[in-house]
Amino acid sequence: MSNPSQANGLLARLGLRTKEQRAWAMYDWANSAMVTIVVTAVYPIFFSSYAADGLSGEVATFRHGIASTIGLAIIAVLAPFLGAMADYKAIKKRMLGTFMGIGVAAVVMMFFIGQGNWLFAAILFVLANIGASGSFVFYDALLPHVAPTKELDRVSTAGYAMGYIGGGLLLAACLAVILYPWLVGLPAGDDLSPSMGSLPTRLAFVAVAVWWIVFAIPLFRHVPEPAVKALSDEERRQGLARAAVSRLKRTFRELRRYRNAFVMLLAFLIYNDGIGTIIRMAVIYGAEIGIGQEALMGAVLLVQFVGIPFAFLFGGVAGWFGTKRAIFLGLTVYAGISMVGYFMTTATHFFILAILVGMVQGGTQALSRSLFGSMIPRHESGQFFGLFAVFEKFAGIMGPALFGLMIALTGSSRNAILSIIVFFVVGGLLLLLVNVEEGQKAAREAERAADGR
Numbered sequence: 001m002s003n004p005s006q007a008n009g010l011l012a013r014l015g016l017r018t019k020e021q022r023a024w025a026m027y028d029w030a031n032s033a034m035v036t037i038v039v040t041a042v043y044p045i046f047f048s049s050y051a052a053d054g055l056s057g058e059v060a061t062f063r064h065g066i067a068s069t070i071g072l073a074i075i076a077v078l079a080p081f082l083g084a085m086a087d088y089k090a091i092k093k094r095m096l097g098t099f100m101g102i103g104v105a106a107v108v109m110m111f112f113i114g115q116g117n118w119l120f121a122a123i124l125f126v127l128a129n130i131g132a133s134g135s136f137v138f139y140d141a142l143l144p145h146v147a148p149t150k151e152l153d154r155v156s157t158a159g160y161a162m163g164y165i166g167g168g169l170l171l172a173a174c175l176a177v178i179l180y181p182w183l184v185g186l187p188a189g190d191d192l193s194p195s196m197g198s199l200p201t202r203l204a205f206v207a208v209a210v211w212w213i214v215f216a217i218p219l220f221r222h223v224p225e226p227a228v229k230a231l232s233d234e235e236r237r238q239g240l241a242r243a244a245v246s247r248l249k250r251t252f253r254e255l256r257r258y259r260n261a262f263v264m265l266l267a268f269l270i271y272n273d274g275i276g277t278i279i280r281m282a283v284i285y286g287a288e289i290g291i292g293q294e295a296l297m298g299a300v301l302l303v304q305f306v307g308i309p310f311a312f313l314f315g316g317v318a319g320w321f322g323t324k325r326a327i328f329l330g331l332t333v334y335a336g337i338s339m340v341g342y343f344m345t346t347a348t349h350f351f352i353l354a355i356l357v358g359m360v361q362g363g364t365q366a367l368s369r370s371l372f373g374s375m376i377p378r379h380e381s382g383q384f385f386g387l388f389a390v391f392e393k394f395a396g397i398m399g400p401a402l403f404g405l406m407i408a409l410t411g412s413s414r415n416a417i418l419s420i421i422v423f424f425v426v427g428g429l430l431l432l433l434v435n436v437e438e439g440q441k442a443a444r445e446a447e448r449a450a451d452g453r
Contacts, residue, residue: 103131314363
């Protein structure tokens with residue numbers, strides 16, 4: 001019979017000590033199914049082979065890329081404003097739910113995409129990205145309110161680990177249905193109409209929507225809405241929207257006060273662009289060099305399950321050696337991943353790359369979120385994580401652009417994948433300039449000043 005104190009100790013070490021922390025992490029479990037299946041693994045192939053039927057592969061890829069960029073850009077523009085509003089009014093959970101609803105509705109509607117209906121598919125993909133990314137602005141902003149500073153790293157990495165579990169489990173189930181539809185009584189064979197042949201994939205999108213809703217419930221039930229600061233007399237006269245804009249302007253000016261948080265944002269912008277480029281381009285690159293679809297999907301699934309223990313492990317590494325050093329470790333491995341990608345020729349090589357990505361992807365991004373969260377005042381978490389979202393979304397632009405430029409200049413995708421190393425080198429050099437202790441001290445002083453102490 002297990003000892004309750006031992007169980008509680010294990011949960012604390014994993015970053016899941018309290019009911020609020022566990023409920024918060026479950027939203028990553030819920031949302032990551034959409035990111036894994038729609039953004040990464042299943043939808044891109046569905047779009048190019050079914051929704052964009054009749055278009056060349058290059059045109060389909062280009063239009064899919066444009067849809068991705070539009071969705072990211074819209075959230076990048078809205079996030080700071082909405083985050084600032086959520087710091088003045090207790091609406092973080094309400095805004096999270098609103099964006100989640102947009103994303104869920106878009107994913108459900110993907111069931112009705114017809115063959116060759118690429119425009120409808122692209123619009124839904126834009127909306128799904130807006131919903132997922134928009135909800136994460138407010139999900140991230142809740143982090144400093146469910147975890148004290150000393151627990152931020154473990155709680156943040158626990159969220160990523162839960163995301164790997166949730167996304168991986170549903171991806172495994174969906175791939176089984178897509179590859180072997182007869183297992184669940186769906187039509188199978190080569191003589192099916194395009195609509196019937198795509199049915200397992202379209203049902204997978206419905207499953208994503210249901211999964212997203214069900215596993216988001218704990219957050220709405222158990223994570224309290226954070227208290228907000230009172231509006232000044234002048235801000236009340238302005239109204240909430242104008243007050244948020246005014247406050248946002250001040251936030252940009254105040255970044256000078258939180259210099260280390262700002263440098264961290266710049267470093268994150270650059271090295272996360274490299275991470276995002278590898279995530280977005282790996283499957284396309286693997287297909288280009290002749291790796292089969294089943295191996296590609298299997299490798300994406302492998303990333304999810306390798307990522308589970310390593311996301312938790314990174315939380316421990318940060319506690320032992322420091323958050324910044326742990327991020328440096330992840331960036332070093334990513335530089336190695338770029339080199340593995342350059343020399344890759346077989347499916348075995350692609351699986352090696354998948355294992356390496358799974359080892360560092362969640363940990364590096366989670367620790368970046370928690371390191372930034374430790375250097376900002378909690379009462380302004382919405383607007384600062386709105387800025388974090390801007391940098392995170394714009395990080396999806398430079399890398400693919402460099403990737404395409406290198407292909408145009410050299411005619412080789414291998415040179416393009418190798419060029420991504422520059423993001424990890426430059427981002428790492430900027431991270432060296434971040435004085436974490438000084439940044440945390442400035443944030444805590446601001447909190448005490450806001451409390452009138």
